[in-house]
Amino acid sequence: MVVHPFLWLILIPLASAPLVYLAGRLGGSAVARGLALLALLLTGAPLIITAQDLISQATLTVALGMVQLKFDGLSLLLAVVALGLGACASVFSIPYMAGELGEEKYYAALLGMIGFIIGLGCAADLFNLWVWFEAMAVSSYMLVAFYRDQPASLEAGVKYLVQSAVGSVLVLLGIAAVFGETGRLTLNHTTTATTGLLAAGALMTVGFGVKAALVPLHTWLPDAHAQAPSGISAMLSGVVIEAGLIALLRAISPVLGEDSTARFGQLLLLFAVLNMTLGNVLALKQTQVKRMLAFSSLGHVGYMVLGFGAAAYTGQLAAAQGSMFHLLTHGLMKGLAFLSAGALLYALYVANGTHGPLTVQDLNGASQRYPLVALTLSVAVLGLAGLPPLAGFMSKWQIFVGGVQADDPLLVVLVVFAALNSVLSLAYYAPLVNALYRRVPSEAVQHGKAVSWAMMAPLVILSALVVVLGVWPALVDGLSGPAARALLAGWQ
Amino acid sequence: MNLPPVAIAWFGAMILFGVGLYGLLVVRNLIKLVVALQILAKAAMLAFVAAGYAQQQMGLAQSMIALIIVADTVVAVIALALAVQVRRRYGTLDVRQLTALRG
Secondary structure (H helix, E strand, O other): OOOOOHHHHHHHHHHHHHHHHHHHHHHOHHHHHHHHHHHHHHHHHHHHHHHHHHHHOOOEEEEEOOEEEEEOHHHHHHHHHHHHHHHHHHHHHHHHHOOOOOHHHHHHHHHHHHHHHHHHHHEOEHHHHHHHHHHHHHHHHHHHOOOOOOHHHHHHHHHHHHHHHHHHHHHHHHHHHHHHHHOOOEOOOOOOOOHHHHHHHHHHHHHHHHHHOOHHHOOOHHHHHHHOOHHHHHHHHHHHHHHHHHHHHHHOHHHOOOOHHHHHHHHHHHHHHHHHHHHHHHHHOOOEHHHHHHHHHHHHHHHHHHHHHHHHHHOOHHHHHHHHHHHHHHHHHHHHHHHHHHHHHHHHOHHHOOOOOOEOHHHOOHHHHOHHHHHHHHHHHHHHHOOOOOHHHHHHHHHHHHHHHOOOHHHHHHHHHHHHHHHHHHHHHHHHHHHHOOOOOOHHHHOOOOOOHHHHHHHHHHHHHHHHHHHOHHHHHHHHHHHHHHHHHHHO | OOOOHHHHHHHHHHHHHHHHHHHHHHOOEHHHHHHHHHHHHHHHHHHHHHHHHHOOOHHHHHHHHHHHHHHHHHHHHHHHHHHHHHHHHHOOOEHHHOOOOOO
């Protein structure tokens, strides 16, 4: 049997996850770290081959018995973000997690999560999509509650698990309703929407919405993202909630009829408004850095949903492409922000034997002892705020232009609203940068330990990418364009 | 009254779902919370039985249910492991006592 290399993209991380665990148990955590990095490096090869094949073909398919896996532009985007950010988070975690209890489990679960996210992008039917989604969720439960001697981590883990598990049951009920109504589970066909299918759509929207942190369903997010180890916070905010959003957008396609796509778009626009407003307003009053970044993720999901909603509402490709671009840049910027904050958390607290929390006041004058980390954190948060020449400006701009081009009064109003929200977000990002460059260092900074080069290397790479994509956004048109087309193809 | 079997199965799934949801809302003990989650998952399985029967595709429905059972068990195992750790750190299984995170 000839297997297309994209299957290796899923198989290598998934097969190496148990190996990493065993190696860590038998040979010590240094072996586990090395093996995990090697596995991620090896996964890069099929990624490059698959990306080249995808230039000539729109989709690649592999059939394993009855189960089909389909690799298209959207799968590629998700795979690139998951693997790239996963590799950065793994390198960062080497010094960060060194000596923690159960270090080998950490790398095994992280590899598993990366594999499951790539698999989620390839799922070609509803049930398969759910299986990948649930597997990704399970690996993330373990990682959120990784510090099992920390009461706060356990509490975040319990909240996350209970809410996600209920969401997952709702998704299952939705899938059962689609199956009972139509007898098929494929992800692309048009029907006239019956009542049963609309109910299924509602169930799946709520179910996947928990994972994508659509606003009334977001309450687990700030706890989970703030309490997880910093490398995992970067993964959760940069890839996992986006994967939930992609799963929702893909899963909804068999439910949408001729007229209901536009109505689904309106629903998404409503969620966009709620997410942007609540995320930015709640982030304003946070004093802990990681919690603030977690709330800002809510706002950024709002921007993405705005683009996707505009695309569903009017059929505008440009808006969806802007959202795909924002998915990529948000992954880079939020990953960078969490990793930089994590580096400071490590230097100021973890290396001294406590777990924080890192507050904005602790950052006072951090630039004097940690000039590089202060610079990367500033690049990340200013990019998230959408300051030009950074990547965040370009991707938000693309969403806004796409929305305005649709020539619909509702969308123009929403774009203006989103732009104002973007300005509002500066109100909590700017004090962060201000604190970093104060002259008098805080007490925590004075007692801080050094940050090793292995932690700084991913920060430098990610911030270079954020700047390069801001100056030259056309560089990733080849990624975001096919991804948007693949998404819209499922809706027609 | 002569209900078709599919309707009975859908009805049963709805009742199970209601029971599970009610349990989630009122129960305060972490172990009982896991039981409520399990009841919810059973509702989804019964819904798949109904759907498969309606479409005359019981084989496919059964294979899907087998997978749901596996996934569901994994979630229950992790939830119980978390409950053990919560009991150790907090000294209680009452979810109302988990109040380290606010705001």
